[in-house]
Amino acid sequence: MVGEELVGGPFLDADGMKALGAALAITVTGLASAWAEKEIGTAAIGAMAENEGLFGKGLILTVIPETIVIFGLVVALLINSA
Amino acid sequence: MSRPKEMTRAVIVGHKSILKETIDSLHDTNLFHVEDFVEDESGFKISKPLKNAEEVSKKLVKIRSIANYLGIVKKEPVVQKTDSVLRDLDSKLNELDRAIATKTESIAQLENELKDLDSQKRELLPYLSINLDFDDYRGYESLKVFAGMVKGNLDGSQISSITKAYELYFDPQSKTTVLFVAKSDADKVYELLQGLGFRELRVPERGGVPSELLRFIEQKEAEVTRKIESLRNEIESLKTKYADFILASDEILTIESQKAELPLRIATSANAFIIEGWTPTEDYDKVVSAVNSATNGKAYVTSLEVEEEEEEHVPVEYNNSKIAAPMQQIMDLYSRPKYTELDPSSVILITFPLMYGLILGDIGYALILGAIALAVKKAMKSDAVGALMNILIYCQISTFIFGIIYGEFLGFSLASLHTEHGSVPGLIPGWETIVLFEGLGGEEFTFPIHRTHMVMTMIAVTVLIGLLQLNLGFLLGFANISRHHGMKHAVLEKGSWLVIELGVLLAAIGYLNGTGLAYVGAVILVLGIVMLTMGEGIKGPIELPSLMGNALSYARIIAVGLSSIYIASTVNDIAFEMIWADHSKIGFVAIAAILVFILGHALNTVLSIIAPGLHALRLQYVEFFGKFYEGGGRKYNPFGYIRKYTEE
Numbered sequence: 001m002v003g004e005e006l007v008g009g010p011f012l013d014a015d016g017m018k019a020l021g022a023a024l025a026i027t028v029t030g031l032a033s034a035w036a037e038k039e040i041g042t043a044a045i046g047a048m049a050e051n052e053g054l055f056g057k058g059l060i061l062t063v064i065p066e067t068i069v070i071f072g073l074v075v076a077l078l079i080n081s082a
Numbered sequence: 083m084s085r086p087k088e089m090t091r092a093v094i095v096g097h098k099s100i101l102k103e104t105i106d107s108l109h110d111t112n113l114f115h116v117e118d119f120v121e122d123e124s125g126f127k128i129s130k131p132l133k134n135a136e137e138v139s140k141k142l143v144k145i146r147s148i149a150n151y152l153g154i155v156k157k158e159p160v161v162q163k164t165d166s167v168l169r170d171l172d173s174k175l176n177e178l179d180r181a182i183a184t185k186t187e188s189i190a191q192l193e194n195e196l197k198d199l200d201s202q203k204r205e206l207l208p209y210l211s212i213n214l215d216f217d218d219y220r221g222y223e224s225l226k227v228f229a230g231m232v233k234g235n236l237d238g239s240q241i242s243s244i245t246k247a248y249e250l251y252f253d254p255q256s257k258t259t260v261l262f263v264a265k266s267d268a269d270k271v272y273e274l275l276q277g278l279g280f281r282e283l284r285v286p287e288r289g290g291v292p293s294e295l296l297r298f299i300e301q302k303e304a305e306v307t308r309k310i311e312s313l314r315n316e317i318e319s320l321k322t323k324y325a326d327f328i329l330a331s332d333e334i335l336t337i338e339s340q341k342a343e344l345p346l347r348i349a350t351s352a353n354a355f356i357i358e359g360w361t362p363t364e365d366y367d368k369v370v371s372a373v374n375s376a377t378n379g380k381a382y383v384t385s386l387e388v389e390e391e392e393e394e395h396v397p398v399e400y401n402n403s404k405i406a407a408p409m410q411q412i413m414d415l416y417s418r419p420k421y422t423e424l425d426p427s428s429v430i431l432i433t434f435p436l437m438y439g440l441i442l443g444d445i446g447y448a449l450i451l452g453a454i455a456l457a458v459k460k461a462m463k464s465d466a467v468g469a470l471m472n473i474l475i476y477c478q479i480s481t482f483i484f485g486i487i488y489g490e491f492l493g494f495s496l497a498s499l500h501t502e503h504g505s506v507p508g509l510i511p512g513w514e515t516i517v518l519f520e521g522l523g524g525e526e527f528t529f530p531i532h533r534t535h536m537v538m539t540m541i542a543v544t545v546l547i548g549l550l551q552l553n554l555g556f557l558l559g560f561a562n563i564s565r566h567h568g569m570k571h572a573v574l575e576k577g578s579w580l581v582i583e584l585g586v587l588l589a590a591i592g593y594l595n596g597t598g599l600a601y602v603g604a605v606i607l608v609l610g611i612v613m614l615t616m617g618e619g620i621k622g623p624i625e626l627p628s629l630m631g632n633a634l635s636y637a638r639i640i641a642v643g644l645s646s647i648y649i650a651s652t653v654n655d656i657a658f659e660m661i662w663a664d665h666s667k668i669g670f671v672a673i674a675a676i677l678v679f680i681l682g683h684a685l686n687t688v689l690s691i692i693a694p695g696l697h698a699l700r701l702q703y704v705e706f707f708g709k710f711y712e713g714g715g716r717k718y719n720p721f722g723y724i725r726k727y728t729e730e
C-alpha cells in the first residue's frame with residue numbers, strides 16, 4: 001500500500017501527526033496568550049497600584065487574550081475528534 | 083430587568099443658625115447624597131468647618147493612632163450608648179494615652195538598656211578564655227599592656243627574643259592576646275605584634291573577672307527582657323480592656339467629624355446656607371420631614387426639575403430584589419450603570435451562573451464548593467464576603483444541575499458510556515446512557531451528555547448558546563437606545579445586527595440546500611450592513627467580524643470544561659492505578675493513592691473557582707456587555723454613617 005509506505009520509516013504515522021498538530025496548537029497559542037497577558041498584566045498591576053478601584057477593569061483586560069489559547073484548545077479538540 | 087432607583091434633586095435652604103440641626107438630621111437619615119458646591123459668580127462661598135471640627139479631628143487622630151498601635155481590629159460589635167461613650171471620652175482617652183505613653187517610654191528605655199548590655203557582653207566575650215580581672219589591666223607606671231587579637235599563633239619564644247620581662251596570655255582558639263611588657267620594650271614588641279596582624283581590643287572599664295561579669299550581665303539581660311515582656315502584656319491587656327471603647331469612640335468621632343466638615347462642601351452667604359443634593363424619590367418625604375422636625379420648619383426644602391442633559395450625572399443607586407442584589411458586586415467590579423441605563427444585575431443573575439454551570443458541570447465539585455461557600459458565609463459576617471459567597475452558591479446550584487445533565491461526579495462518569503470499543507459501565511449501576519438524536523460529525527447526542535465524546539456537537543451547542551446571549555444583549559441595547567434616542571436610532575444601531583444575523587442564516591440555509599434562499603439572505607445581509615453603517619458610521623461594518631469572534635468565544639465553555647474533566651480524571655486514574663497495582667496488601671501505596679486523590683481534587687477544586695469563574699465573568703463583561711452596556715455611573719453615596727458599635 002502506497003499510503004502506508006509514505007508515512008512509515010522516519011516519519012510519524014497519521015495519529016502521531018494529529019497529536020503533534022494538537023500539541024502545536026496548544027503550545028503556540030498558550031505562549032501567545034502568556035505573552036499578551038504578561039504585557040497587560042504588568043500594566044494593570046501598575047494601574048492598580050495607583051488606584052485600587054481599577055481591579056475589575058484590569059482583570060477584564062488581562063483575561064481578554066485568554067481567547068487565543070482557548071481557540072487553540074478548541075482546534076486541538078477538533079483535530080483529536082476528527 | 084431593573085432600572086436604577088429614581089432620584090430626586092433636592093435643595094435645602096436656611097439661616098446659618100439652624101445649619102447644625104440640619105446637618106444632624108441629614109446625617110441621621112443617611113439618605114441624602116450631598117453634591118459638592120463649586121464656587122462661582124453667585125456670591126456664595128464655601129463655608130468653614132463647624133467650631134468643634136479641629137478638636138474632633140485631633141481626638142480622632144489620637145484614637146486612630148492608639149488603635150493602630152494596639153492593633154485593634156474590627157470585631158463582633160458590642161453596641162454602646164453614644165452619650166455614655168461621649169461622657170467618658172476625654173478622661174478615658176487621656177488615661178489611655180498616658181498609660182500607653184509611659185509604657186512605650188519604659189519599653190524604649192529598657193530596650194536601650196538591653197542594647198547596652200549586649201554591647202558590654204560583646205566587649206567581654208574575647209577576654210573570657212583569659213579570665214583575668216579587668217582591674218589588672220590598668221594602673222601601671224612601668225608596664226605596658228597589649229590587649230587584642232592576632233592573626234597567627236603567638237608564643238613566648240617570639241617575645242623572649244626581644245625581652246625576658248614579659249607575661250603573656252594567649253588563647254589559641256579565639257586568638258585573644260594579653261601581653262604585659264616593660265614600657266621600655268613596648269615599641270619593639272608592638273612592631274612584632276603588628277607583624278602578626280595585631281588588632282587592639284577595648285578593655286572594659288569596669289573591674290571584675292570576665293566569667294563573673296558575663297554571668298552578671300546575662301542575669302541582668304534576662305531581668306530586662308522579663309520587664310519588657312510584662313510591659314507588653316500590660317499593653318495587650320489594655321487592648322482587650324479598651325477595644326470596645328476605642329471602636330465605639332472611633333465611630334462617634336468619625337460621625338462628628340463628617341458632620342463638622344460638611345460646611346466645606348456647601349454654599350453659604352453671610353447669613354444663609356444652601357445644601358444641594360440627591361435622594362431616592364421614594365425617600366424624599368422622609369428627608370423633608372426629618373429636616374423640618376429638626377429645625378421646626380425653619381429650613382426650606384424643595385425638589386428641583388432634572389434636565390435631560392443632567393441625567394447622565396445623577397448618582398446611581400441599585401434597585402434590585404434581595405436575590406439579585408449580590409450580582410451588584412459583579413456590576414461594580416466592571417462599572418456601575420449610568421442613571422439612564424438598564425441595570426443588568428437581574429440578567430446576569432441568570433446568565434453568569436448558567437455559564438459557570440455549563441463550564442464546570444460536576445455534582446462532586448458543586449457539593450464541595452457549595453459547602454465551602456456556606457461555611458465561609460457563616461464564619462465571615464462581612465457584607466462583601468457574604469455577597470460573593472451568595473454568588474458562588476448560585477453558581478454551585480447551576481453546576482449541580484449541569485452535573486446531572488452531564489452525569490459527572492469528580493471527573494467520574496456516573497452513567498454508562500457506549501463507544502465503538504464497547505461499553506463502559508458508569509459509577510451508578512443501571513444508569514444507562516440514552517441516545518436522543520444524531521449530533522455533528524458522526525457523534526450522538528445523548529443523555530447524560532458525555533462531553534469528552536461529543537466535542538464537535540458541544541462546540542456547536544455552546545456557540546449557539548453564545549449567539550442567544552449576544553442577541554439578548556442586542557435586545558437590551560435596543561431597549562436602552564429606543565428609550566433615550568428614539569426608535570429610529572435603536573433600529574439602526576442594534577436592530578441592524580439582528581437583520582445581519584437573519585441574512586447570514588438565510589444565506590447559509592439557502593447555500594446548503596442550493597435554493598434561491600441564498601440570494602434573499604444575501605440581500606437582507608447587505609440591507610443590514612447598510613442600516614448598521616447609517617447607525618454607527620464606518621465603525622459599524624468594521625466591527626462585523628467581531629460578531630463571529632464573540633460567538634466563537636463561547637466555545638470556551640466546552641474547552642475549559644474539558645480541561646477540568648481531564649485534570650479530574652487524570653487524578654482518578656493515577657490514584658486508582660496505584661491502588662490496583664498493589665492489591666495484595668493495603669499499606670503505604672493505598673495511603674499514597676488516597677493522598678494523591680485528595681490533593682489532586684483539592685487542586686482542581688481551587689481551579690474550579692478560578693477558571694470557570696473567570697471565563698464565565700469574561701463572557702458577561704466582554705462579549706455580553708459589549709453589546710449594550712456602557713457603565714460609568716456615579717455611586718450614590720448618602721451623607722451619613724451606618725452605626726455598628728454605638729446607638730443614640
